[in-house]
Amino acid sequence: MSLLSKAARPLMTRIDQRLDRKLRKELGSTREELRRLKDQQHTTELLLGSDGRRFNRHPSPAQLNAVAQQVAEVTGERHARRAVVQAYRTLVDVENRGVGRIAGGTSNILGKLATTPLLSPPNGEVLEIGTLYGLFIGGLARQMLRAGIPYQLTIVDPIAPVQLQEEMEITVDASGTPISEEIVRANLHYAGVPADRVRLLRGYSTDQEIHAKLAGEKFGVIIVDGDHSAAGVRADLEWVEELAAPGAIVVIDDYDDRVWPGVKEATDEHLANGTTRLTKLGKVTTSAFLRAE
Numbered sequence: 001m002s003l004l005s006k007a008a009r010p011l012m013t014r015i016d017q018r019l020d021r022k023l024r025k026e027l028g029s030t031r032e033e034l035r036r037l038k039d040q041q042h043t044t045e046l047l048l049g050s051d052g053r054r055f056n057r058h059p060s061p062a063q064l065n066a067v068a069q070q071v072a073e074v075t076g077e078r079h080a081r082r083a084v085v086q087a088y089r090t091l092v093d094v095e096n097r098g099v100g101r102i103a104g105g106t107s108n109i110l111g112k113l114a115t116t117p118l119l120s121p122p123n124g125e126v127l128e129i130g131t132l133y134g135l136f137i138g139g140l141a142r143q144m145l146r147a148g149i150p151y152q153l154t155i156v157d158p159i160a161p162v163q164l165q166e167e168m169e170i171t172v173d174a175s176g177t178p179i180s181e182e183i184v185r186a187n188l189h190y191a192g193v194p195a196d197r198v199r200l201l202r203g204y205s206t207d208q209e210i211h212a213k214l215a216g217e218k219f220g221v222i223i224v225d226g227d228h229s230a231a232g233v234r235a236d237l238e239w240v241e242e243l244a245a246p247g248a249i250v251v252i253d254d255y256d257d258r259v260w261p262g263v264k265e266a267t268d269e270h271l272a273n274g275t276t277r278l279t280k281l282g283k284v285t286t287s288a289f290l291r292a293e
Contacts, residue, residue: 091106185198214243224250
């Protein structure tokens with residue numbers, strides 16, 4: 001070993017020791033930062049996670065952009081992404097402020113909330129067939145106001161403690177919250193909907209008493225989200241033909257959703273029958289949007 005190497009050894013040792021201390025300090029800081037990030041992620045998951053509602057509420061940038069692109073294609077709106085972001089804020093606020101949940105995946109809910117008002121319905125009279133906890137229609141009311149459309153809500157739902165869908169009985173919802181009229185009305189209140197802007201008709205969309213109550217009315221927006229069987233959707237669309245105002249927007253929820261094949265089957269059959277007033281404008285995620293003549 002050269003004299004130079006021997007002389008440099010103490011210096012190199014001190015440098016190594018300093019580097020080790022620095023690396024240990026940086027590693028400790030990194031571990032602490034990771035711990036904080038995990039704690040923050042846990043808190044975010046409590047607010048936006050899937051517990052108590054089946055689907056999480058934190059869409060990826062790619063999912064958000066995909067919804068915005070479809071909304072733009074259906075509506076022609078150049079600021080579709082802005083509308084989807086605003087719809088996301090509405091979804092998070094309404095669902096976390098209320099009790100129960102909004103049914104469906106996040107992308108589909110955002111598509112309905114953003115697209116419906118952008119299609120410029122002819123009036124603010126809204127009919128929702130099937131409401132679950134009343135949270136979605138509360139969010140849609142807010143979106144209508146964003147577009148400068150004053151609204152009046154009519155809800156048709158049996159408000160039954162047991163959900164019946166294609167021979168399935170769902171007795172305990174994923175949220176763990178019972179279904180009742182009191183909860184529906186409370187959720188509408190939490191969403192900022194005044195009581196005098198809501199008409200709740202308890203019963204099924206096939207009940208003749210309900211048909212009689214709404215006879216002659218013309219709705220600018222109709223949400224079809226009741227019986228998901230092909231027979232149920234056929235019946236609802238026949239009723240929609242009577243209730244849709246000229247230019248009305250009709251939203252068919254769970255269209256082309258493989259879990260509910262009867263929805264697409266019945267809708268496509270109805271649109272092809274040659275006598276309908278309805279025309280399909282397009283699809284955003286798993287909701288179809290129709291326009292009445």
